[in-house]
Every structure is written in structure tokens, then in C-alpha cells.
Amino acid sequence: MITDILLNTQGSALGGAPCSMGILYDKQMIDPESVEMINEHCLGITTYDANVNILRTSDMYLVATHDEMFYGMPENDRPYKFLTCYLKSTYISSSGLYQTSSNTKGSGLFGYPLANAEGGSNHWVNLANLTISAWDETNNRFFYFTLLGNAALVDDSDYPTDNCECLFMGSYSNYAYALLRDKTDPSLLYLYSMKTTSIMSGLRIESVTQISATSKLHTATLFASNEKTAKYIYFIDDNIPYYYDVTTDTEYALDFSGLPAGETITYISNRFSKLVSPNIDYLTVATYNAGNYKVYMYQMVGGLPYGDPVRVASGIGKVKETHYLGGVLVYSSELFGGPSYSR
8 A cells, every 4th residue: 555645756735626536548648758759557636626637657757737738728627537448548527528549659638629529527437338428517418429539419309408417427338327406496306328239329318217206316425336237326325325226216225244334435336347357346335434544345246245345445534536557458358348447
């Protein structure tokens, strides 16, 4: 365990409330010593105060800050997320979805946002069928981007979204889920189910389910989805973990063996990776108590936690996000063999 990495390498912590952390595999960058174009694994960290650090993972060399990562800095850009998607380093912000090639030589700077993806939010999914989808909170709509390099808006003519706010997006295989709350009547909560069947077909809204007024989803504070083995949405309400079965429109309390009482749950996610053998596929929960965090990783059976946690980590602070970084990215197995990057 290495602690206080930003403080010890950059001289200070990154200011602002943490928004997200993303892995950029084989990101294009310029080597500070040889001044040659190279590819290195990097972390992209964002805060809600529009602070950004892109850091090389091998030594935490500062590759770029927010005002250094563009050919031309967009005005009023609010950073949300960095991720790797189909040989592309991807950046989602309030001004759009940006991409540069990975695994090829280049500066790694971002140009213009993709057409039809000129807005964004911290709600996004990476689907198994080579598609990214995200919520545009400025224009209250969904867009998607495919391997073919085109971005398009999701047709919402039958299921309008213009008067909604997004609380969460999650995925299972080729399905994308979104919880939308009506702005005029906040008591109305809807689950939008979207699906892509091929690279050519794009993403379409398949159904919209009104969530029962008695559902604890209305007051939930944290959300996650099972992305590989079950059509479940995990959530935390009043510090109690639950799961919502998308297929049956029912919800149940989750039973985590070995999760101590009296600790505040601050994070839940299905963490997985094909880059290690045996594959990682854990339902991960983080808690906070008296200035300290603990992370508990559970094996799953049918999408539900099974037995005691198989991995436990602890430290000072609060957990916002976790990822597994593989030393070598095998594109054929990781990016094209299923969801490549989970929340």
C-alpha cells in the first residue's frame, strides 16, 4: 500500500471535491527526458472544482493538467471522466466527448468534441457491444458513440427525457440503464432500459418503467450495476445495501457477511478485470468510520455476494472510486471481449 501519492509526488493534494478517477491505457504522451512520443499507462483524476491531473502510473509523472490537455481549451469546461475505450483515450466533460488514439504515437492532446456528443455528465456506461453512452445534463438527453467513430443522439421521441434529471447510469452486457427523476414532479422516478444489438444499430430506448412510490430507490444515495452476471442495480439507502432486479421490478436487502455495523457505506461497485488470472469479478463495498476507510471485496454467485470478503484493504480517508490496472493491456481480450471498463 502506497499512500498520499499526489502529496508526495506533486507537493500537494489535488484541490476540490473528488469527482472521478479513470485509467488511460497506452495513452499518448511526450517523454520528458527524450522528448519523443511514447505510450504509457496513466490515471486521469478530476474534481468538482475543475481540477485535473493526468499522471503516468509508473512514477506519477504529471503528464498534463486541465489547461494543458487540449489543442484549444474549451470555455467553461467541467471535467467528469477519463476512460479507455476501443484503442481510444476518452474524456467526458460538460462540453462533450473527446477522444485521442491510444497505442499509436502522438501528443495525446484533445481537439474538438465529437459531433452529437457536445455535452456530458458523470453518468455514463461502456457496453459490451463496443458502445459508450452518456447523459448530457445540459440538454437532458442521451448520446452514444461506437467503434465506427460516430456519435449520435438516442431517439427519445417515444420516451421524452427533456424534463428529467439523471441520478444514475449502469449497464449489463449490451443493456444500458438510467434512473431519471421528473423535474416537475420529483416523486416520479423512471428506469430507462436501452439496448444495442450491433455496431451498426446504435442504441435505442427499449422500455421505461415507473418505479413504485414505495421503492427505496427514491431515497438512495449510492448506485452501481452488475455488469457481467445479472441484471441488478445495487444501491444504498439509509446505510443499508439493496439490489433492484431489473427483470422483475423488485428489490431486496443485500446480505454482506463480515461487513461490520456502525460504519458508513461510501462506495459500492462491481469491480472486474480480464487482465489477471483468475479473472477479478467482485462486488466491492467501501466504508468510512472516524477518518478511516475499509474496502471489502466479495465473490458473487448469481450477482449476489457470497461468503466472507476475499480481499480487505484499509487506510486513512474516504473511498470515492477503485480500479484494477493491468501491467499489459491485451486489446483482443479486454476491450473486445466484453465490457472493458466498469464504473
